[in-house]
Amino acid sequence: MHKISGVRIGDNLTDVKVKNRSLVLSLVKKRGLISRIELARITGLTQPTITNIVNELMASNLLQEVGTSDTKAGRKPILLAVNDRAFYTIAISFTRHGFSVALTDLGPNILYRRDSSYSVLENTEIALLELQKEFIHVLEFATSSLRLILGIGVCAPGPLDSDSCTILAHPTFLANKSLDLRPYLQEYDLPIFMMNQADAACLHEIWRGEAKEVRNLIYFMVGEEVGAGIVIDGIIYQGQDRKAGEVGHTSVNLFGPRCVCGNHGCLEMYCNTRAVLDRAREGAWLGKSAYLKDVARRRETVITFLDVIEGAKVGDQFCLGLLHQMGQYIGVGVVNLVNLYDPEQVVIGGECALAQEFLQEPVQNVVSESLLYREYIRPQISFSPWGDEVAILGAASIVLDRFIAGQLGRF
């Protein structure tokens, strides 16, 4: 195992062991089901080596045999799968309006979840005390499996300092002052890992979603915030200070309105769900949308992104127009990202993915018309199937990723 900044750069025998176990575990996880023969073929390790590694991982309850593959002739190879219930994670995700704490298995599947509407942006002290309360609540739920919890994964929009477990203060995002989370997540001394929301969601897509085998990937997250997870040659590129991917704050209109970040006409001012909902409220108020006007009347002006989607589904022209325009701006973001990174695949995720059926066409049209090398490259563009749940699943995936890489000392 190579240490980037340490003295040692060689691999000891134990490092090689962990590395090979990590490789096997990672392949089984991504494939879902795989035989020993396939593992040997893909990794290039000998069959006896694979047999040893699999035996060790089965002895640690991490791998299990789950039936045979469907071959026509000869002995049917036994298939292996990861035992998702071997270990657990605590996942925490923050938004502007609240936070969620969940217990997940290695799937990651959410086994228990608590949502809070206390915002660290608006009610910082109360929200942090609530966080502590909900964290303990989730631990109490997991009481019989406490020793199997690998760690806490935390994701939030905006800048974070993972080393000091701190959400950094920034006027554009979540916190008016820097928030050290450690005092609130102390119980059982679990390790805490933090990652920007788009990077965490990107990790989830790599482990469980749309992009398991993709080496060069852009995860374009469009919800309340707009950001990107960038995977270059199989590794998430986070930048010098782990602040890369803020595509939402690239200007698409130098003469546009001033963004809170100081820039003018930032992409996210045109296509995040907050911008869409501002227009939706205005449309309801001015009577441009009968559907939204009725929603606003029934719910005392609270209109959600799901309402806009529902409006589009029943054919409300104003809602259809809102989503069409949102799709065009997302398309502009996709074009900019593909021109910069030339990825094999772009996954569009976050809350916007719930409106896939209305966004797909305008996104594709902008890409077909505006991409620089459209004659030569055709990156696959897909929508994440996880909707807005991807943030909490992404938080769990931060821990999962470290675990499978062999960094948590559990195998």
Ligand SMILES: [Zn+2]
């Ligand atoms: Zn901005």
